[in-house]
Amino acid sequence: MNNIFRRFYLILFAGIFQLFSSQSASNGLSDGTLKINTTEKLPVKIFATQSSNKFYNESSSNVPNELIILNEDNIKAESAEHLASIQNILETFKTNKFQFLDKNFKPLEPVFEQKNIENFKYLLKSDKVLKPTDNTELETQFKIWDPMKGIPLGPVMLHFYSLMFIFAFGLGYVIMAKIFKIDGVEEKFLEPLFTWTLVGTILGARLGHVIFYQPELFKEDFFSVFLPISTKGGLHFTGFSGLASHGATIALIFTTLYYSFKIIKKNPFWVYDRIGIVVALGGAFVRMGNFFNSEIIGKPVDPSSPFAILFPQQSSEYGVTIPRYPSQLFEAVGYFCLFVLLWFLYRKTDKKYQQGWLFGLFFIILWAVRFFVEFLKEPQGDEFIQFAGLNTGQVLSIPFMIAGFLIMIYSKKFKLPKEETATA
Incomplete structure (x- = not known):
């Protein structure tokens, strides 16, 4: 067993060393x-x-x-x-x-x-x-990622990014229905949770991106902030090309508070513990959508690196088009592993009775994944929040990780008797 762990840590160390040692610049060829x-x-x-x-x-x-x-x-x-x-x-x-x-x-x-x-x-x-x-x-030497951006359906295109959102909310609905059944919660409370989560995620993510990365849109193209259109150079449909997870998280905190107090009438941490499970899985799908869109890409990497990918469709805002890290996939894998961990802890341990514990762990790991992957990512928009060499995404992640630690500590005060949560 010790040999297995030793090999695992050696592989992990080699992978991390490769990630941080293989970066290089290029002239665009x-x-x-x-x-x-x-x-x-x-x-x-x-x-x-x-x-x-x-x-x-x-x-x-x-x-x-x-x-x-x-x-x-x-x-x-x-x-x-x-x-x-x-x-x-x-x-x-x-x-x-x-x-x-x-x-x-x-x-x-x-x-x-x-x-x-x-x-x-x-x-x-x-x-x-x-x-x-x-x-x-x-x-x-490197891989080239140059797919179609969607599935043609007659005169319209179903973008893979939109499809990933559909998968995220569709699977999230199915998993949350299973959770409600396990906990003995009436199904009538599921629909309003889905509605408030959908509204909070999309509106919060969009506002978060504009506020943190593109505040100039409030003056230059106001309607594009709230609608999937652009008025620059004439009116045309664009879809929402900028969504920020920090904004979605803040919005979800408030919409879930309303849902907890006014609709299901449970401790908000009870809801947060369970919604964190599906949000982790949803985050993986969203990053897969970013991968299809060739956005939120990584920094330049040596072409011989096993992680090197060329994104011919990447936006010119990221600089020269050369082999880069697939940072979207790094995050997606991290979020999926978080989903598996939370689901295991929810199903196989008593932590779901300690209201807030799973949610605190979710906050710590999710934002830690975001924090460390940011070292390998290109900036998103104008990085006007910077501190000690950290970028906007990292600075915004720190308060959430601290909040996660505090929530886990205080969760001891919100323990439920096991009989209050049914099992199935």
Whole structure:
């Protein structure tokens, strides 16, 4: 048994050392190899960006064997004026002898009507001219995460981020129904809990993001704070692209207080203990949604690192598009492990009778995961709250962790007799 633990700690230490020692900077070009017909290998420099200016400048960079990975911002027009701009940029690439390729590296005619532009996936500048009959693959030391952002459903797109929210609340509802059954609570109290949790999460998360990271939206685009739209450059649907877990937590504390005192009429800590279980699982799904959206990404990492991932669709606000840590997945795994731990403690121990104990533990671990992963993450928006080298997310996490310790200490005063909680 001791040998097993020793190996576990060695693996853990090696992983942590790899995380913090493999960071490196880059000029925006990554190394890869085009494998053509299994026999020929063409070394290439890989480039991607969402910045229109950087994209345009790259057309005249004269980098030998350069492969550009296109993203939605490069080819998807939001207006006639935007389409004209995209066409002008692509025309420059054509003039500079770039080959236009589809997602399978098959050559396409450089015809710049919107229906054709959307088929472009790669631009290649090389003396080697790819033919339709060539079987071409891109090989890299790192992984490339460049998925579709959703499932096309006729004229609309069901974004994976929205789908992850649906999974989070759907599974949360099922698990909370099971918890209510175990505790002998009437099912009629489940619907209002779900409603208040949904409203608190979305509204609090949105307001939290704007207040902590984008306060300028209150002046520049007020309606986008409360609605999934933008009025900049005309009215268009955007979805909520910024949600903050700290804001969601604060809002949930207050909505759960109302639910506890006015609806179910139980000690709020009884509710917090149970809602923390499903929130931990929901947090994992939300971070998976961030992963699909190529947002909340990590800092640059050495391409040889097993954690290195290139996000061609990442926002230009994060800087150059190079291999980075998948910090969304680190958080998702941490939150899922927290869910498993809380569910085990709830089902297999007496801690659910000590009102507040599970909730305090939830606060400590959840915000500790957030605190430590922040060391590997790029800043989100303007980091206007900073202290002792810590960023906004870390500074905001500290009070929640302290609160968790205090709640666990004071939970001894709120013990329930076992007969007051049914078992099933």
